[in-house]
Amino acid sequence: MKQVVIIGGGASGLVAAIMAARNGACVTVLERMQRAGKKLLATGNGRCNLANRRLDATYYHGARAEFVEGIFAQFGLDATLAFFDSLGVSVEEEDAGKLFPSSRQASSVLDVLRYEMTQLCVTEVCDVIVHAIQSQRGRLLCVCGDGRTFEADRVLVCTGGKSSPNLGSNGGGYKLAQALGHTIVEPFPALVQVRLLAPYLNLIAGVGIEGKAEVWVDGTLEGTATGELLFAKYGISGTAILQLSRAISEHTLKGRRTELRLDLFPAQSFDALAALLEQRIAKDARKPIDFSFVGLVHKRLIPVLLLVARVQNLQRPCGDLSRDEIVRIASAMKAWAILCFGTQSWMFSQVTAGGVDVREVDPATLESKRAPGVHFAGEVLDIDGDSGGYNLQWAWASGAVAGVHAAMLD
Template sequence: MKTRVAIIGGGASGLMAAIVAAKNNADVTIYEKSNRVGKKILATGNGRCNYTNINTSVNNYHGKNVDIINDVLDIFSVQNTLDFFEDIGIYPYFDESGKVYPYSLQASSVLDNLRLEAVKHNVKELTECNIRNLRKSKGQFDIITDDKIYNADKIIICTGGRAGSQFGCSGDGYKMADSLGHKTVTTFPALVQLKLESVFLKKISGVRYEGAVTSFVNSKVIRKEDGEILFTDYGISGPPVLQLSRETIEKLNTGQKVYLQVDSFPNLSKNELFELLKERFIKLKDRSLADTLIGLLNKKLIPVVLSEALNNYKDLTYSKLNKKQIYSIVNILKEWKFRVIGHNGWNQAQTTAGGVSLENIDINTFESKKVKGLYFAGEILDIDGDCGGFNLQFAWSSGYIAGYNASK
């Protein structure tokens, strides 16, 4: 008789686990809460699905037992991921930073190919099937919904975390894990926009440009990132902000005062920017101070930067400006400081920091050390990656390992 493997949650890790287990001759059923599997995959990478990154290493991950990533990638590497996806129909597109997308640049092609492969191997899908709890009795598992109990020999919990709650992720898997005796490391949103304290935000909302962002506590740098930043009416967004949000929120959660510093000219030193501004002020000396900055700064930014830097800037022209005042403008442009007061929450977060503790999991198989026949994969575990394809890579690797071992 075939081993009956139940996959709880048909997201990235669940689909991978299902295909691998079914290929290995298991009788596989995916139990999915939403009306279709893989909804979140469609939203990944801005609809293009950045499904891995050729520069993946342990340095791109976080969690209490982050070192396990080395072993996980030894078992199912980025190259294995590229090969797996090429085999099922995804031709890769590599961007200059190492991110990998399907050549079609459509996340739907990743999901379509995963589903076609699942169908080929007779994976069954039960959608709109909200699993309430799991129980082990008499050598098999009960899979409990509101009105039915299903059975399986092995279970893989792939319910994701709490991030992207609009895609069906609301932390259900933690309750299942808890009821079967597993510890969870406190969760919080990661890869999410940050809320800032500033009276200027409404005025500069929508301003975007290439800059650098540093978060720090008590003058100690937490993390620095550069790239396109976007001011919004609640705070700040953009890839560098998402990238440093995890460490920033972790500190915020300890009650410490956390600040963000925005460098609007990361390629110029303070002295170089001083010289650039001075030359500009001299060349355009007949203009008001604000008008001299048109073409250098976004127009929405000009009055805000000048009023942050100077008293009564409207009365000033270059001829009345001293060196200290020019340096005040330089300081705002190079080290604009904002207090971080929060984040945009689970709905907007791209991943979950924390999760089911890896201390209870055998990393070679992803089987629980507490309950034989029970496996975990994906974001539900206490591992989260940076932006750039690393979270999906972990979902594929852990899904592969759990699916392969559950099928035995």
């Protein structure tokens, strides 16, 4: 019977284990944490956004993101849904095509995966860190930190990236891959909060609004997202920012001037907003300037927006505002520019950009071109997806494909 050892009991490793075992292999999963699937439990705020109805390569990134196409051709959305259906998980769709288990419980997804593994007699060994993969007499040997060794015909590296190391993935998989002769595309945090360079962040920490955000790098527009903008002492987060964080992370690490421009009124043109401000002022010209915008924008943002617009003496009646000052206030509300200072650390990032160079991996079987018999799946590869279920979809699909081929190939 074919012996398959899977390093890493995360999303990709668990599906790989099931698919390899369903295809006749004798499977062992080696997991460095006390239990498998810790990160899975944290996904989607504990609700597990497990896939997205809108699936294609444009939602993925990496030096060669089109690599995902070969994998999704073998295990696409329908296969993912059929797989989970076979385990008893039905899914429901929320906004923007996001798919969740009907239970809205990540723990239920982990439970059914582990139940299926038990049914298939997959062995799970926890608290074990694989330090090296060696070749020995035509077989592979996983050498662990505590001296234990596990022999296999095929080994799957499903070790994840460097994001949220408290949940298990600490970049150890890159060392395993490098030792086998693989190139690692420099990893950086993605889907992560952004640090901003601005003196007023303490004043607005905790304020959340809906709006549009743009990323400008050296004066060129690099990305746009609409949704929640959530200010914090360190900078900003929220759904719109997470979508843009990959570009911000990449460019700030390269030392490029990276700026966020926030539009608090995306539905209105600049001229319409300036006219609205003038109407409000005309309605009660005696109101102090800082009070005249209460009811239009979040109260705590007003003094900051007026600071950004370089408006002084805020106790003046708003009727005193010059046309130029009103234009500057409208500009602050429509294109509030803030310099980015990088991102929060690996501990806070949801996904890792970069990883094992996919040119060194067979696009059909995910087998290493450097180390025969070794396969890679999941986030350890240089593939990362947008927020919205795309990263788990990649983990399931690549895990399934690697698992099937590991069991089937001689």
